[in-house]
Amino acid sequence: MMEIEAQAPGVQERDFSALDKARVVEALARVLPVGVLMFENEDLRPYECDGLAAYRSVPMAVVLPTTEEQVVAVLRTCSELGVPVVARGAGTGLSGGALPHPQGVLLSLARFNRIVHLDPHARTAVVQPGVRNLAISEAAAPHGLYYAPDPSSQIACTIGGNVAENAGGVHCLKYGLTVHNLMRVRGVTIEGEVVEFGNHALDAPGYDLLALMTGSEGMLAVVTEVTVRLTPKPQLAQCVLAAFDDVIRAGDAVAAIIAAGIIPAGLEMMDQPATAAVEEFVHAGYPLDAKAILLCESDGTPEEVAEEIARVREVLERSGATEIRVSRDEAERMRFWAGRKAAFPAAGRMSPDYYCMDGTIPRKRLGEMLSAIQRMETEYGLRCINVFHAGDGNLHPLILFDANQAGEMERAEAFGAEILELSVALGGTITGEHGVGIEKINQMCSQFSVAERTQFFRVKAAFDPAGLLNPGKAIPTLHRCAEYGRLHVSGGAVPHPDIPRF
């Protein structure tokens, strides 16, 4: 027993520098048809980063398989040669999860783009992992059904990437995250074994490995097929826009709505700078003098919506809203949402670069978080606008910076890191939906103890004993945390926050 303990996993990152590209390429070419394997530098460049463009690395090779057999062949080959493999969907991830390994193979699932089967009667869709999130809802629409989780990136991101990140959306307070809307995931382990997690029933025998696979950031297996649950489209949706002259009061209004027993279909908040930024961009007609605005959506039958909107309005009035508007038609509802959904592009217009944070905190700590962010803006000399999945406490501060200005990128990173540390200190988490990837890996050292991180490595080893799937992501090694600890005291308190640390 005790020998097992002596060689606890996750002490140090593996060194792959001895791998020989020519040998790897030759081995892959032997098992793959023409057109699937790419290894010339100019073909590899487009894959050098995902949505977190600050981190870049060119892989040794890219494969674009079209069949599960090819995926198996790639994984077997890489397993035999000890080559890292990084899976990639659409590359919209914001945490560097699909950042290639410089000595590894990038496995793109982009050609797995077929909806295999849609069963309107059983309300399920079997899809390949490269199918875009929105494409599922489009295919289901003629049957009055849709796929509920709706990340803002849904026109581009793939269901495989959604599974890997446990993606959320603006409607997940009522309809759940990816994990709540999956029935079955089929995947291939690094050893080339095909495994099915879950099934088309509501539960499966044994451990709930479907839940474990969801949000595992491509670290446990490569997803080759997904069955999602489809939801009946509500007859009607209506949105309430409320303005507040104080951010804390807006936060309290959110709590009051929930205390009244209402679970809205969506409950979002934007602070004044965010409102101003998006208004300039989409002209949604948002009140610009408000310190914060809330968007609260109700859906269901017309009677149900009318009843809920009346109750929401009453709560908002009681909570001190300075203005309340209820969407009168679908066009107005879309206009209310247009601004919120354009928050990222608006940030992109305001500033050459922006950095999106993703902590979740208990909602009642919102005030503390927002005042701390205000302090950090002065401290780091950077602006930050805040959009917030208020219903479930998931905060997206967008830190604005210009990577071409010396030091700004480093300051943005330090700013972000401090927000993440504070999220943990306030009883929350460093990531609500974007994943740890490479971006937040250091802050994992603060959120989890050595024993817990070691346990994560053991879980990984159960699927991937050699540690070849997406190495260096999601879970930091003891070694990395020791390095990070030298710069940082755990518990959110950073020594000499005024001294640049990167």
Added chain:
Amino acid sequence: MEDSVSAWAERIRNAAATGTALCIVGGGSKQFYGRVQQGEILDVSSHRGVVSYEPTELVVTVRGGTPLAELEALLATQGQFLPFEPPHFAPGATVAGCVAAGLAGPRRATAGGVRDYVLGVKLLDGRGQVLTFGGQVMKNVAGYDVSRIIAGSLGTLGVILEVSLKVLPRPVAEATLRFAMSEADAIERLNQWGGQPLPLSASAWQEGGLTIRLSGAEAAVSTACQRLGGERLDAAESGAFWQGLREQTAAYFAAAATRPLWRLSVPSSAPPLKLAGTQLIEWGGAQRWLVGELPGEQIQARASALGGHASLFRGGNRDGEVFAPLAPALLALHRRLKTAFDPAGILNPGRLYQGF
């Protein structure tokens, strides 16, 4: 409190060193479930109490030994509840037992199961270490989602010391409707309704009749009642009906006192089972109970042909496997995961499957 946790940790470490199996016991209400128990009793029911409850955050954190009834009573004071309607099966049921067993009641098909509401756990693993996974917030993707695999793991991965659960407001209105209907028609109808925006929250078909429950806003429930028709049960009768299903005190389950009770979990639209025995269908067609003496292999084969699986829920031979066999690659992953949490294989060994 912390004293008893360190005493249990010590006991686990000793048991690991000597290879002594431990049988984790809470309220003992689900002792009938899973394979036969073995090992020295490790009674963890004294670790109880609410750690935190924030109704407006929709989260409650309790110690594992907290009686389920106590938790539900607390939530009720705030008009909230556990949407998965876990069965108690006996007055002493604990929250940790509820999570470990992973069983959900009538609302499962529309509200989700235990795992859908687990946000975080604090565990004592097979090395006697205290580990915390997940947290107290609704959206959290930091690290592997270990807390959800604890749901339904029957104590084989660790002792549940604390658990954080998402809770929801209790629906304001509820109505129960009954229709005379054959099995095939009921399955067909339930799937049709499932595809429409109706506030369905439970269903049960038994020879000759389909009963459904609607829950939600006043307006939604009354519109649906008008649309669907059927015979409406009064509040007392419907309360007793769904409670009888949830706790298996309904007449249907009485037969299971002398004969094996099987649970078949299948796609909701799967056709009638056509297996000898008496049946009860729940979860919009996705859960089918069968009381009968057919050989287990035959029942497993039928469930698997329909795309699901069967488990021997009560009675029968509990020395053999009671859950559906796992495909070899999946079984290998299970064994390795078990070893990751409990290298000496001392926590509830064999409760889920033979050998781990």
